[in-house]
Amino acid sequence: MFKRALATTALALAASSAQAITIEFDYSYDTSGFFTDQHKSVMNAIAGEFGTRLTDSLAAITVSSNNVFQPRVDLITDGTPTFAPSQSIPQDTLRIFVGARSLTGSTLAEGGGGFSAGGSSTFIDNLNNRSQALPQGLDFGPFGGAMVFNTATTWYLDDNVTTVESFSGFDFYSTAIHELGHVLGVGTSAAWTNNTSGLSFTGATAMASYGGPVPLANSGHLLKSIDSTFMGSLQEPALTPSITAGQRKYFTELDWALLSDIGWQVAAVPEPETWAMMLAGLGLLGWRLRRGVAKTA
Ligand SMILES: [Ca+2]
Ligand SMILES: [Ca+2]
Ligand SMILES: [Zn+2]
Numbered sequence: 001m002f003k004r005a006l007a008t009t010a011l012a013l014a015a016s017s018a019q020a021i022t023i024e025f026d027y028s029y030d031t032s033g034f035f036t037d038q039h040k041s042v043m044n045a046i047a048g049e050f051g052t053r054l055t056d057s058l059a060a061i062t063v064s065s066n067n068v069f070q071p072r073v074d075l076i077t078d079g080t081p082t083f084a085p086s087q088s089i090p091q092d093t094l095r096i097f098v099g100a101r102s103l104t105g106s107t108l109a110e111g112g113g114g115f116s117a118g119g120s121s122t123f124i125d126n127l128n129n130r131s132q133a134l135p136q137g138l139d140f141g142p143f144g145g146a147m148v149f150n151t152a153t154t155w156y157l158d159d160n161v162t163t164v165e166s167f168s169g170f171d172f173y174s175t176a177i178h179e180l181g182h183v184l185g186v187g188t189s190a191a192w193t194n195n196t197s198g199l200s201f202t203g204a205t206a207m208a209s210y211g212g213p214v215p216l217a218n219s220g221h222l223l224k225s226i227d228s229t230f231m232g233s234l235q236e237p238a239l240t241p242s243i244t245a246g247q248r249k250y251f252t253e254l255d256w257a258l259l260s261d262i263g264w265q266v267a268a269v270p271e272p273e274t275w276a277m278m279l280a281g282l283g284l285l286g287w288r289l290r291r292g293v294a295k296t297a
Pocket of ligand 1: 158159160161162163164165
């Protein structure tokens, strides 16, 4: 239903003048071998899409013998956490550790982030906001985070996520962009909390998009009955609590507005053909709560 032919009009690549974010997915802790080339292809498409539309400026994280940063690579809250070795992250880069395990109940995946660190206050401050505008807590600037997918789920792996076909199973792309929203701070950051009032999100960009305070289903998700738009078509946002088998959900304008309100610089809505290029990867070469997305019957 979002299938579109390439337009014949000339296209200005407006996004190319902005500073793109590099999204690195780190598979080195995928010990179960969940991520096949098909999975990685979807993740690469997402890295292209989000890396191009997020136009922020993130300071580098540079570790030393005194300044230690160990990203958390699991999202397990009921066991011993696993941290990666201390590591630096280049400027304008987000490093997201991805893996899979059997998740209980109806949870399809979880996303969030955390780390263990020690060092100077300047170093620690930079881990928390990567030189975003002060005061802290309004402009979220993480190192990246972690995402874990349920190995027990029957996933649909689309070899071209710009087209929607009939499918069974749960859409890996839709689930991954939902979790990426959490990694980027939706429901998991002080900037998010500071823009909520009870079960309403009151960030200015989102309110302008929705037409008033945006109703939430819980502290980290939009109400499922909300509609926004993707490429001009009405769609349930990506950041509602659940998705149905056979359902594709793209990141709607309201989802992007949430990111804008928690401090991300977001490029203008791309033309459909630009968006397709971004997905093809051609556009441009503290502890936070974990959040899940559930499946609906
Ligand atoms: Ca497709
Ligand atoms: Ca920012
Ligand atoms: Zn969620």
